[in-house]
Amino acid sequence: MAVGAGLGVLVTLPPLAGMASGLSQATSSGVGLHLDSGAVLTAITGTLVAAVLAGVMVTGKTLRKSA
Incomplete structure (x- = not known):
């Protein structure tokens, strides 16, 4: 995060x-x-929150498809 900022x-x-x-x-x-x-x-x-939220959503969808 610090590098990107x-x-x-x-x-x-x-x-x-x-x-x-x-x-x-x-x-x-x-x-x-x-x-x-x-x-x-x-x-x-705000950017950090959006990135974490996007990662959580993608991971959640991927795990639901696998189950």
């Missing part, structure tokens, strides 16, 4: 930094990159 954050940071830089140049004011840790944790938790 880390890679996801690393993939999104360069485009966000580019957008902040472009906005800073367009408005002639300082625009920084700020990540909301609550939103990041919510996304990680």
Whole structure:
């Protein structure tokens, strides 16, 4: 999980930094990159719950077919 979350954050940071830089140049004011840790944790938790739920559902269906 930590590897996937880390890679996801690393993939999104360069485009966000580019957008902040472009906005800073367009408005002639300082625009920084700020990540909301609550939103990041919510996304990680939601993805983890969805993955576990999908795994449990597939395993349950597979075990019912075998029985």
